[in-house]
Amino acid sequence: MSSEWKFTTKDLAEKPELLMPGHRACAGCGPAVVYRQILKATRGPIIATNATGCMEVVTTIYPYTAWRIPWIHTAFENVAANAAGIETALKVMKRKGHLKHDHIDVIAFAGDGGTYDIGLQALSGAVERGHDFLYVLYDNEAYMNTGIQRSGGTPHCASTTTSPAGRVIPGKPEYKKPIADIMVAHGIPYVAAASPAYWRDLITKARKGLEVKGPAFLHALAPCPRGWRYDTSKTIEIARLAVETCVFPLWEAVDGEHSLSAPSKVIALKPERKKPVREYLKNQGRFRHLFTPEFEHIIDEIEHIVDRRWKLLLKKCGMA
Amino acid sequence: MTVVKQKLLALSGDEAVAYAVKQSDVDVVAAYPITPQTIIVEKFSEYVHNGEVDTEFICVESEHSALTACLAAAATGARTFTASASAGLALMHEILYVTSGCRAPVVMTIVNRALSAPINIHCDHADSMVERDASWIQIYVENSQEAYDSTIQAFKIAEHPDILLPAMVMLDAFFLSHTLESVNVLLDATVREFVGTRKIPLVRSHEGKLVPFKLDPKNPVTMGPLDLYDYYFEHKKQQEEAMQRALQTIKQVHDEYGEISGRRYGNGLIDPYRLEDADIAAICVGSTAGTTKVVVDQLRAKGVKAGLLRLRTYRPFPSQDLREALENVKAIAVMDRSNSFGAYGGPIFHEVRHVLYDAPTRPQVVNYIYGLGGRDMPQTLIHEIYKDLQKIVKTKRVEKPVQFIGVRE
């Protein structure tokens, strides 16, 4: 599948912002950048729904709102069911002649907590039923809204407030759940991984997700300076390093067929371009404890895991 | 009164509800099966698959998603319905508050079933009583006919622009849900006309415009925002005001429906039986009222001035009507089919006794917890209750204000 839509930077600049400035996200907030990029990909009228989490909280506080499109939040674990209800209502209201619009896109946003963990059931149910909506996982790799607790999306050995870097246990013992693979396994038409450092790629993928009929899942890495403990100016740099080190490769699966996206394809073709994982880890306070004699061996372990997952992905993309 | 043409059908309580929903031009139904509500979703699925309704049925993966999907569909402008019981309702608990807080007029049938553990599929009212504070209208019905009638009324009450609150209609597990009764149903066109299409009131948006209160790209609104100490309290007070207005709306819709169907259940809020000159009275909700009426008749035949007040609407609580109806009653037995563990009596008792504190006559009010987990409530036990009341009137003394009845010691 490829989108017919072509855009220039000028087109994007001229497109009105659907999420207005003035919201209360921290300086350097990765999710805010991801939202802005995704909303540049809309093709017409749209309704958005959001799970509880940072982005719900920072974009709305009564009587203010940053949203220029109809938007609803109901709870933490059910954003996919919100989307299901909205999409179904639109379908039947259109059939009965109660809707002025020809078509309205539906987009659901949730963090990693609302997706990997508490929201997985509703998400699985909604995509199994085939509702036509785009689900965006903005992955800042912990429960940021409640103070940086670990989630199923937190990477191995990252320090969070519920997986602290202790003297005995150095951060989160478990590994990051392969959530996008789980979504591919649902047999849905479109799944993609994107990083805001490669905005053209991310925007194109969001557009494809909206255009495809049926459920689409976009996994967007969304660095969080608060939770990852890095300087607020480094969000995009870190989002790029995640791709350059193959910690977070960029790919898409159309009807289950995987392919690498350009930034990761380059590395597949020229493996010498792959940067060591330590480059990615070293600027983030959440991994600081790994740069000590006691725990340094873990960096090799992480490199090993990254390599293994990268090889599996190459195989799926027919590039092994 | 112009009673319109109707059809007599043999329907179980669940079937009667499904039939009412079928006729009410519902846009979206999202539901998850649980005994004893299953017949409702099965019947409705048949209607959908046979093309008998223009409704989308979302066969969700949980009750949590069932209510969420209804709430979101209602926020988009659709008429929505769901049904549940017991554990299913408990799983919805979080979203009950979100639904009323978003002022989404979802209609839901609850087939009252005991809560686990131990697991039990039979009737008591613990599941819905515990949700009394969720800002949902609660109507308890006595029989399948009333289940049918009340379901249709519920759409009109919930969607009324003065109300915009979700509504629950409760019927007793098995006693009603699975028991065949003769039910008079209105013609499709009559129901259609009665419920009409959903009207969406206008609200002031954050841009200062008057816009329809729904998710509409032409007039964007933000629903379910963060709302802290500077406004949350006002929003909760608005919900309370809508609840108080609902007392009038429930009566009014019940009257309009009565005009068409010829069927009335008291004034829609309370349904008194031989209460005018009663010295003693029982108060209950649900199907037990049927058995109690038989007992009242037997007592009356013997010259005992016994009466019954069936509470039809539990939320909003009809305090004023209740106080007036019980003005001259000397002793009252409140029958609760659920218990509030560790409290002084059951939930209906709390409310009734509390309301009667303001009555000039201050009658004696006692409480009987009965029928948990589907335990039968036969006439003999109800006779015992009235016997106790007669004794209280005679001796002016209450021995046991709160007791369990029909249970092994």
Ligand SMILES: Cc1ncc(C[n+]2csc(CCOP(=O)(O)OP(=O)(O)O)c2C)c(N)n1
């Ligand atoms: C049922 C429920 N459990 C817990 C919470 C508390 N809570 C609110 S947001 C949140 C974490 C959100 O994490 P994530 O989805 O990753 O979004 P982020 O805040 O990181 O953007 C939690 C635990 C809640 N609101 N509801």
Ligand code: SF4
């Ligand atoms: S804590 Fe992180 S995700 Fe939340 S608003 Fe701040 S930067 Fe954004």
Ligand SMILES: [Mg+2]
């Ligand atoms: Mg998060």
